[in-house]
Amino acid sequence: MRQPAHGGNLAWAAALAGCPPDAILDFSASISPLGPPNSAIAAIKSQIGNLKHYPDPNYSELRLALSHFHQLPPEWVLPGNGSAELLTLIGRELAQLAATILITPAFGDYYRTLAAYNANVLECPLISYEQRVPSAELLVLLNTQYLALSTHCGLLLNNPHNPSGKLFSRESILPYLEQFALVVVDEAFMDFVPPNEEQSLIPVVQEYPNLVVLRSLTKFYSLPGLRLGYAIAHPDCLAKWQLWRDPWPVNTLAAAAAIAALQDTEFQQQTWAWLTPARNQLFQGLAEIPGLQPQPSAANFLLVESQESTSQLQQQLLKYHQILIRDCLSFKELGDRFFRVAVREESDNQRLLTALNSVLSGQ
DSSP states (O other), X not given: OOOOSSSOOHHHHHHHHTSXXXXXXXXXXXXXXXXXXXXXXXXXXXXXXGGGSOOOTTOHHHHHHHHHHHTSOGGGEEEESHHHHHHHHHHHHHTTSSEEEEEESOOHHHHHHHHHTTOOEXXXXXXXXXXXXXXXXXXXXXXXXXXXXXXXXXXXXXXXXTTTOOOOOHHHHHHHHTTOSEEEEEOTTGGGSOTTTOOOSGGGGGGOTTEEEEEESTTTTTOGGGOOEEEEOOHHHHHHHHHHSOSOOSOHHHHHHHHHHHTOHHHHHHHHHHHHHHHHHHHHHHHTSTTEEEOOOSSSEEEEEESSOHXXXXXXXXXXXXXXXXXXXXXXXXXXXXXXXXXXXXXXXHHHHHHHHHHHTTO
């Protein structure tokens, strides 16, 4: 079976480990271990009887819930079949520009959607194997050559950055909204940043018709199987994308779960309270293992540099401990000396640390 480019492929991991998929402890997919929220499950059950009907093609109720959540008019919000579907629409938009500047290492789906429309891609490295650590601010990344082209180009980045976990300040991104024809900020992990620390560009989206913000509801609320994300952008842009795509991209159950999850303030507070101490526990444990160097992160995952081959480490953890970590081979700037792990609950984190100590010490 082909090695996956994304995390969370339990079928591949189970085949390698020789065990059922549900026996794998998955650190490769950056999904909250606390969900799905009970409110979302209850909402799904309440809609079973409506499966005999088509969804509302305009998703009026869902758009209204999202607009209330972000304090925006509903026409500024477009739900999608995961943020991946919306990213495909954005790729078509970016391909119409002279070039798209991509902050790298970059999520593999960025390359997929840009290649699908033959977009011209210019890479701007944030972190590399030689550089080792992320740049402090986004402002230092784009050189004068790129800025000279910027009025005819798009800029695509994620914040917090995946796979480094670096959180860019809002102020470091704002200048580019004046310089680039289109700026796309993928905020798939921004929900994990507490409200008093988050750096979302959603509060300024109505000021910039060239700004698109992507959000995911699957990671924070542990709903990747439902496939639900949304874009926030100027209504004219969203109306155009609506014409480009297939009808009914969001199913009835996903829409109901999303509406319930957005209103679940108790679950949101629980998640923020859990993440910081759990991430600190995992970071400290990794830092104490000889040969490993975790990077600070604002998200629910950690990027870790290793002195050993991480693809070999991944296979040993699967075979002997039924634990799956995310290698970084799909991030060509990182290669075989970095891996990424999700933050899970304390007992799971400790099981990972024990297994890493065992494998790396040769026990």
